[in-house]
Structures are given as C-alpha cells and as structure tokens.
Amino acid sequence: MSALTYYRSSLSAETLKLKNTFALWLSILAPCALLSMNVLVFWSKGQHFVTEGVNPWHKFAMQNFSIYTILLLPLFIALLTSLTNGIEHKSNGWKHLYSLPLPKATIYTAKATTVLGLVLLSNVVFVVAYLAGGLFLLLVRPDLGFESMEGLAVVFVAVLKLFLATFVIIALQFWLSIRWSSFALSMGVGIVAIITVMVAMRWEYIHYYPFAYPFMAIKGFPNEAEVYNLFSQEVLLSLGGGALVFILGYLDISRRRIS
Amino acid sequence: MLFFVATYAAYHKTMKPFIIETHGLSYSFGKRQVLQNLELRVPQGAIFGFLGPNGAGKSTTIRILLGLLPVPKGQVRVHGHDLHNNRIEILRRTGSLIEMPTLYRHLSGHDNLEMHRRMVQAPKSRINEVLQIVGLTQDAYRKTKEYSLGMSQRLGIALALLADPELLILDEPTNGLDPSGIREVRELIIRLNREFGKTIFLSSHLLSEIEKCATELAIIDKGATLYQGSLPQLYQGAFQSSVLQLETSNDAIARKLLTDHQYELLPQQGDVLAVQVQDRQQVARLNRFLIVNGLEVYRLSTHTHNLEELFLNITKGEAEPAALQETILAGKV
Structure with missing residues (x-):
C-alpha cells in the first residue's frame, strides 16, 4: 500500500472523529462571534469609523483584523490544537493509533492536516461572515456606503x-x-503570546517573533502593493519555521515511548 | 551430524508454528529493568494466558508486541516475522485491546467502528459482522458514552476484530467488569477461539480468569518467565505437592499401617489423618491398601493446592523447587 493510501484512510478517519466535537464548532463560531460584534459596533457607531474618503469595506475589515490577529488567533489556535489532540489524550487514543497498521508519520501528518484544515475553515468562515456582515450593514446603515x-x-x-x-x-x-x-x-502559551506581542509591538525585531507574524503580515492593509506581496518576510519565515517545527515535532513524537 | 540435521528438520515440520516468540527479551525504562530474558512461545490456535501480578511486566510485554516500545532485532517474532523490520505487516494481522478500549465517547459505536475501519481499510460490511459477533447490533447507533463498561469492552473487542486478524492481544480485558460482564467477555473470547480460530493472547493478574479459558499459559514475575506450559501440566505440578486427608473406621490402626509402609504422615490435626502423596495413582493404592487390611474408609480428600495458591507460591518464589522445576522443564519443550 502506498503512503498516499495510508494518509487518505487516516485523514478520512480524522474527519469523522471531528463529528460533534467542540473543536469543529469553535472554528465556525469564533469568527462569527467576532464579526457579529463588529457588525453591532458599525451599526450603532459606524459614522465614527467611516469618514470621508474611507472605503467602508476596508475599514470594517481592519476593525476585524486587529482583534483577529492579536487577540483571537493565538488563543483560538491554542484551543483548536489542544481540543483536536485532546480527543486522543482523553480517550487514551495514542497507544491505539500507534498500534494500528499505519506508519507513524501518516498518523501525525493526518492529525496536523486536520488542525490546519480547521484553521483554514475558520478563515473561510471569517470571509463569508465578513461579506454577510457588510451586506447586512448595507441594509441597516445605507449611509455608510457599503x-x-x-x-x-x-x-x-x-x-x-x-x-x-x-x-x-x-x-x-x-x-x-x-x-x-x-x-x-x-492556553498559557497563547496568553503569553498575546501579551508579549502587545507589549513588544514597537520593538525593532518584532518581525522575527513568530507570534507577531499574523499581525505583521497584514500591517500594510489596505495598501494593495504590500498586501499583494504574498510571500513577504513574515510569511516566508512562518512557512519555513512551521515546516521545521512540524518535522522536529514528528521526530520528537516518533521517538517517544508510548505508555 | 547429517542425521541430526535431518531429524531437526523433521521435528520442525511437525511442530505447531508459534505465532509469538520472544528470544531473551529484555527491556528497561532507564535504569529499571522491567523484562529480563523473557521467553514466550505462543502456539497458533491457543488461548494463551499471560499471567503475573501487577507490575510483573505484562503491560510492557504487550506494548512491545504491538510495536509501541522499540526493541532490538531478533528478540521478538510475531507471525513468523521479526517485529523490528515488519511492524506494519505484523500489526495488519493483529488486533489488540489494551486495558480500557479507546473509544471516542462523542461518537456512536457504529461511528467508532467506521473510523477504525477507514484506518485499517476493512470492507464496510465487516462493521455489521463484528457488531453481530460481540452482540452490539442493537446499540450500534447509541453514543458510546452511554455504554456500560461491559459493552465498552465488547466494542473494544469488535474494534480489534475489524481487520479480521489471526491474532488478538487482549490486555486485562475483564478489568473493572462486574461478574456478568466478566462472563460475557470470557464467553466471547472462548467463542472467538473455537468458532473463528483466533489465537488469543490474554493477559491477566487473575488466575481464576485465565484458568477458565486458557489452553496454555505463562506465568511471569519481575520480568522473567516462571512457568510456561499447558494448564493440565500446571495442575499436575500442583498435585505433586498435595496432601491427602482421610477418615477411617479406626484411625489408630490406619496410622500404624501407613507408617509401617513408609507413607509420609503429617502431624495430625484433630481426628483427621493427613498423608503426603505424590500422584493420583498413589491415592488409589493407599485406599485399596486400607480396605484390604479390613478398614472402612469414610473419607478421602486431596487438599490440592489450588491454582491460586500455586500462583502465589510461584510468584513469591516459595514453590517447592523440585516439583516445579520438572514441570517448568516439561512446559518449555
């Protein structure tokens, strides 16, 4: 059997495992909660945000991005990963998974894919909720120019x-x-990440600090030239660093004795 | 020399193949030695009881057999392959249940099976088959958090059966169950062996459990094999050190007769005569001897060491060495 077959069967099992879990709901509800709060803000006080010459869609996006990148994402990712892996910790599942006729790397990669998929899902939900929120504001506050x-x-x-x-x-x-x-x-690491990013925001080396990458990546928004440079330094560092951590993490996990 | 090789080959052909073999298996966690030269030979088609007190190294052995703990080449062979190089191939033909089954409580029994099925790539129809075997068809769509302990355990066995493995490794499958749950699981194990031809490697710290279903057993303690062989052999070993109690119409005469004929009398307790006997035939001879000498025999009872005591004796290292040595040697063939 090929590695791809192993991976596919492992991944399809992982997706079934998410059924009825809080992790799945969280990745849908968290962006919705954020967006709906900001819809309320714009609904009641929109005139303070959308001034002359400002694109209301951009302003609405920025309002969401700032909270999303600094506050929500670090905690949200911490929650998602610990909930997804917690499924195994809780049901004593590791020893079971690793005694299946599957390569250990497959199990690890499938889990990682699941978590990445959940974060991606929540970003998609974010975009959808953003569009829906904007359209709703178009209805309730026609004066804002949506x-x-x-x-x-x-x-x-x-x-x-x-x-x-x-x-x-x-x-x-x-x-x-x-x-x-x-x-x-x-969660502790997530909270420390938030605090350090907020405190060290003006530090000259902040763009090397992994937890600041999301914020740094969209700092130029809505400047098109900056945003369209998709593979900026932060993104490259994030991809490179992330790949490295995934590989080192696997080496660490695969060497551990499963008790 | 040639002759030796030929006979060896012939011997090998007729011998039942071992499904699990360990050769001088040793394992330690840091400085703590858990297994020392463990030798196991599990014959195909057996219900193999793997017995030892808590902390004897049973769970470590099972984790090694399932490839969860790394061992060097040459120490463990399962299905005739070396575990070191053939982990996946071996696991494909092995089902396991380690202590509590891994159940995802937020999913139904059916979904748990479906998830496992996807990973081991069994056909879809197999889910209903295994549900049938363990008797959970009715409850398949209930969430497993509503399952009783016994049902959970049976679902765990169903999970292990999905890929239709030849070998089932069950670690303390009756732990924590009530008597009816224990019975259900035990009957299931026996049925899996008899009807479906599964070889079952069953670990337990309860001798009474093993005694009721195992055909072969190994007793280990402190990481080393103390006994390995069939159950009747172990009983025989136990019998060799047994005591015969008797009551006759005239105990005083009986006592004299017995001492005169070199029977080993034990200190009397109350009205009962106690004699050390070596085997069952001796009991019969003794009985006939007394009757021939005109005595009436009212009671003859062998106080066999029960297996529980024997087990305790073996694991405490207090068993009569001579008697046991023989059976250990006999069992190791």
Whole structure:
C-alpha cells in the first residue's frame, strides 16, 4: 500500500472523529462571534469609523483584523490544537493509533492536516461572515456606503496571507498539544503570546517573533502593493519555521515511548 | 551430524508454528529493568494466558508486541516475522485491546467502528459482522458514552476484530467488569477461539480468569518467565505437592499401617489423618491398601493446592523447587 493510501484512510478517519466535537464548532463560531460584534459596533457607531474618503469595506475589515490577529488567533489556535489532540489524550487514543497498521508519520501528518484544515475553515468562515456582515450593514446603515463593493480582492488576499502567517504558530501549538495533554499549557502559551506581542509591538525585531507574524503580515492593509506581496518576510519565515517545527515535532513524537 | 540435521528438520515440520516468540527479551525504562530474558512461545490456535501480578511486566510485554516500545532485532517474532523490520505487516494481522478500549465517547459505536475501519481499510460490511459477533447490533447507533463498561469492552473487542486478524492481544480485558460482564467477555473470547480460530493472547493478574479459558499459559514475575506450559501440566505440578486427608473406621490402626509402609504422615490435626502423596495413582493404592487390611474408609480428600495458591507460591518464589522445576522443564519443550 502506498503512503498516499495510508494518509487518505487516516485523514478520512480524522474527519469523522471531528463529528460533534467542540473543536469543529469553535472554528465556525469564533469568527462569527467576532464579526457579529463588529457588525453591532458599525451599526450603532459606524459614522465614527467611516469618514470621508474611507472605503467602508476596508475599514470594517481592519476593525476585524486587529482583534483577529492579536487577540483571537493565538488563543483560538491554542484551543483548536489542544481540543483536536485532546480527543486522543482523553480517550487514551495514542497507544491505539500507534498500534494500528499505519506508519507513524501518516498518523501525525493526518492529525496536523486536520488542525490546519480547521484553521483554514475558520478563515473561510471569517470571509463569508465578513461579506454577510457588510451586506447586512448595507441594509441597516445605507449611509455608510457599503453599496460600492470595490477593493474586496485585497481583503481576500489579506486573509490568505494571514493564514499562511499563522502556520508557525499552528505548528508550535500542535507540537505542544500532541506532546503534553495539558490544556492549560497550550492556553498559557497563547496568553503569553498575546501579551508579549502587545507589549513588544514597537520593538525593532518584532518581525522575527513568530507570534507577531499574523499581525505583521497584514500591517500594510489596505495598501494593495504590500498586501499583494504574498510571500513577504513574515510569511516566508512562518512557512519555513512551521515546516521545521512540524518535522522536529514528528521526530520528537516518533521517538517517544508510548505508555 | 547429517542425521541430526535431518531429524531437526523433521521435528520442525511437525511442530505447531508459534505465532509469538520472544528470544531473551529484555527491556528497561532507564535504569529499571522491567523484562529480563523473557521467553514466550505462543502456539497458533491457543488461548494463551499471560499471567503475573501487577507490575510483573505484562503491560510492557504487550506494548512491545504491538510495536509501541522499540526493541532490538531478533528478540521478538510475531507471525513468523521479526517485529523490528515488519511492524506494519505484523500489526495488519493483529488486533489488540489494551486495558480500557479507546473509544471516542462523542461518537456512536457504529461511528467508532467506521473510523477504525477507514484506518485499517476493512470492507464496510465487516462493521455489521463484528457488531453481530460481540452482540452490539442493537446499540450500534447509541453514543458510546452511554455504554456500560461491559459493552465498552465488547466494542473494544469488535474494534480489534475489524481487520479480521489471526491474532488478538487482549490486555486485562475483564478489568473493572462486574461478574456478568466478566462472563460475557470470557464467553466471547472462548467463542472467538473455537468458532473463528483466533489465537488469543490474554493477559491477566487473575488466575481464576485465565484458568477458565486458557489452553496454555505463562506465568511471569519481575520480568522473567516462571512457568510456561499447558494448564493440565500446571495442575499436575500442583498435585505433586498435595496432601491427602482421610477418615477411617479406626484411625489408630490406619496410622500404624501407613507408617509401617513408609507413607509420609503429617502431624495430625484433630481426628483427621493427613498423608503426603505424590500422584493420583498413589491415592488409589493407599485406599485399596486400607480396605484390604479390613478398614472402612469414610473419607478421602486431596487438599490440592489450588491454582491460586500455586500462583502465589510461584510468584513469591516459595514453590517447592523440585516439583516445579520438572514441570517448568516439561512446559518449555
């Protein structure tokens, strides 16, 4: 049997495992919750945000991005990874998984794919909820100018860039949560990440700090030239660093004795 | 020399193949030695009881057999292949249940099976078959968090059966079950062996459990094999050190007769005569001897060491060495 067959069967099992789990709901509900809060903000106080010459769609996106990148994403990724790997910790599943006739690498990769897929899903939900929110504001606040749907492409590219820039954080949290069953550890790291990013925002080397990559990646928004440079330094560092952490994480996990 | 080789080959052909073999298996966690030169020979088609007190190294052995703990080449062979190089091939033909089954509680029994089925790539129809075998067809679509312990355990066995393996490795499958649950699982194990021809490697710390279904057994303690062989052989070993109690119409005469004929009398307890006997034939001879000498024999009872005591004795290293040595040697053939 080929590695691809192993991977496919392992991945299809992982997706079934997500059925009825909080992790799945979280990746759908978290962006919706954020967007709906901001819809309320724009609904009631939109005039303070959308001033002369400002594209309301961009302003609405920025409002969401700032919270999303700094506050929500680090915690959200911590939650998602620890919930997904927690399924195994909770049901004593590792020894079972590793005693199946599957290469260990397949099991690891399938799990990692699942987590990446969940984050991607939530980014898609984010875009959909963003569009729905904007259209809703078009109905309830016609004065804000949401009827001209121009310059949306830059928002979509920014979200894609954001996703790529979170790769290293996902990899790191994935390793933490697969290695230790503690939920508090993942959350603690997430919280520390938020605080350090907020405190060190103006530090000259902040763009090397992995937890700041998502924020740095879309800092130029809505400047099209900056956003369209998809593989900027942060994104490249994130992809490279993430791949490295995934590989090192696997080496660590595959050598561990399963008790 | 040629003759030796030829006979050896012939011997090998007639011998039942071993499904699990360990050769001087040793394992340690850091400085703590868990297994020391463990020798196991599990014949194909057996229910093999793997017995030992808690902490004897049973779970470690099972984890090694399932490839969860790395061992060097040449120490473990399963299905005739070396575990070191053929992990996946071996696991494909092996089903396992380690202590509590791994059940995803948020999914139904059916979904748990479906998920496992996708990973081991069994045909879809197999799900209903295994549900039938373990008797969970009715409850297949209930969430497993509603399952009783016994049902969970049976679902665990169903999971192990999905890929239709020739070998089932069950680690303490009756742990924590109530008597009816224990019975259900035990009957299932026996049925799997008799009807479906599965070889079953069954670990337990309860001798009474093993005794009820195993055909072969190994007793280990502190990581080393203390006994390996069939159950009747173990009983024989136990009998060799047994005590015969008797009551006759005239115990005083009986006592004299027995001492005169070199029977080994034990200190009397109350009205009962106690004699050390070596085997069953001796009991019969003794009985006839007393009757021929005109005594009436009211009671003859062998106080066999039960297996539980024997087990305790073996694992505490207090068993009568001579008697046991023989059976150990006999069992190791």
